[in-house]
Amino acid sequence: ETGVTQTPRHLVMGMTNKKSLKCEQHLGHNAMYWYKQSAKKPLELMFVYNFKEQTENNSVPSRFSPECPNSSHLFLHLHTLQPEDSALYLCASSQGQESYEQYFGPGTRLTVT
Amino acid sequence: AQSVTQPDIHITVSEGASLELRCNYSYGATPYLFWYVQSPGQGLQLLLKYFSGDTLVQGIKGFEAEFKRSQSSFNLRKPSVHWSDAAEYFCAVGAGNYGQNFVFGPGTRLSVLP
Numbered sequence: 669e670t671g672v673t674q675t676p677r678h679l680v681m682g683m684t685n686k687k688s689l690k691c692e693q694h695l696g697h698n699a700m701y702w703y704k705q706s707a708k709k710p711l712e713l714m715f716v717y718n719f720k721e722q723t724e725n726n727s728v729p730s731r732f733s734p735e736c737p738n739s740s741h742l743f744l745h746l747h748t749l750q751p752e753d754s755a756l757y758l759c760a761s762s763q764g765q766e767s768y769e770q771y772f773g774p775g776t777r778l779t780v781t
Numbered sequence: 782a783q784s785v786t787q788p789d790i791h792i793t794v795s796e797g798a799s800l801e802l803r804c805n806y807s808y809g810a811t812p813y814l815f816w817y818v819q820s821p822g823q824g825l826q827l828l829l830k831y832f833s834g835d836t837l838v839q840g841i842k843g844f845e846a847e848f849k850r851s852q853s854s855f856n857l858r859k860p861s862v863h864w865s866d867a868a869e870y871f872c873a874v875g876a877g878n879y880g881q882n883f884v885f886g887p888g889t890r891l892s893v894l895p
Contacts, residue, residue, distance in 0.1 A: 672824070701883075711871070711885040758824055768813045768832070768875045770883065772824035 671695040672773035674759050680779045681749065689744040689776045691759030697771070698764035700742040702734060705756040705775070717742060718764055749780045783808045783874045785886035793892040794862050802857040802889050804872030813875040814855040816846055819888075820868045828870075831855065842866070867893045 671694040681687050693700060702714040716724035717736040731753075733745040742759055756777050760770040784807040794800055806812055813832055817825040829840025836848040846857045855872060872886040 674824075710887045713883060760825075768883075769815060769827055769830050770875075771827065772817075774822075774824045777822075 672759060672761055672771055674757075674773035674776050676776060677774065678777045678779075680781060681746070682781055683749060683751075685749075686745070686747040688746065689757055689759075689778075691742040691744075691773055693740055693742075693759075693761035693771070693773075695761055695763075695771060697761040698739055699762045700736060700739070701760040701762075701770060702742065702744055703758040703760065705758055707755075711758070715744075746778075749778075751780050754778055754780045783812070783876060783882060783884045785872050785874050785884055787870075787872055787886040787889050789889045790887070791890045791892065793894060795894045796864050797861050800857075800859045800862045800866070800891070802870050802872075802891070804855045804857065804886060805853050806855065806872070806874045807853065808874055808876065810876070814846075814848060815873040815875065816840065816844070816855075816857050817871045817873060817885075818842075818868045819871065825871060828857070862891075862893055864893045864895065867891055 673692050675690045699718045701716050704712045713726050714728045715734045720736050731748050735743040756775045758775045759773040762770045786805045788803050815830045816828040818828050819825045828844050829838050829846055831838050831848045839845050844859050848855050869888045869890050871888045874884050876882040
């Protein structure tokens with residue numbers, strides 16, 4: 669059973685809206701991740717936070733803005749998205765050093781209209 | 782840079798039959814290897830992992846995988862498939878201190894015939 673929760677599970681937004689995705693992990697982990705999963709494409713790592721510090725930003729457009737206020741919470745702020753941003757957004761966490769496996773939340777299904 | 786290939790996009794097996802899902806990776810050092818499963822509308826669940834040691838690793842739900850360095854492979858196997866195993870399976874390779882170089886394969890969709 670996953671110790672990573674994500675809200676909302678489904679989100680429909682217009683291209684001019686601003687919304688946020690939330691992720692919370694209850695596993696005591698130190699690292700958190702955002703992934704994008706589109707149809708017919710491999711999972712794409714978007715952002716990595718370790719001990720609240722961003723350590724990876726894989727050339728993600730600025731219309732996606734992450735925030736990690738503490739090791740348990742991760743947000744993805746969305747604004748002026750495009751229809752091609754419609755996807756399943758997955759959050760994951762891991763212990764960090766010496767323990768690499770990542771535990772995933774159920775995802776947020778985002779539709780941009 | 783790491784890369785992962787899963788040659789089979791879609792596999793169909795009959796319930797009770799054996800299963801092998803293929804995974805090949807490219808990485809310059811000893812990789813950390815993982816298999817995940819994703820049911821429709823759900824996140825990914827870790828099936829098993831390989832870091833070092835015994836090259837045959839056991840996971841949950843009766844799955845196992847074997848690391849073969851000479852073939853750069855980490856194939857997933859199950860001796861007898863159950864209908865509930867129908868899902869998408871992802872192989873992944875990780876590197877770096879905090880897994881920031883986690884790379885997933887494209888996935889293999891498994892269908893199970895009754």
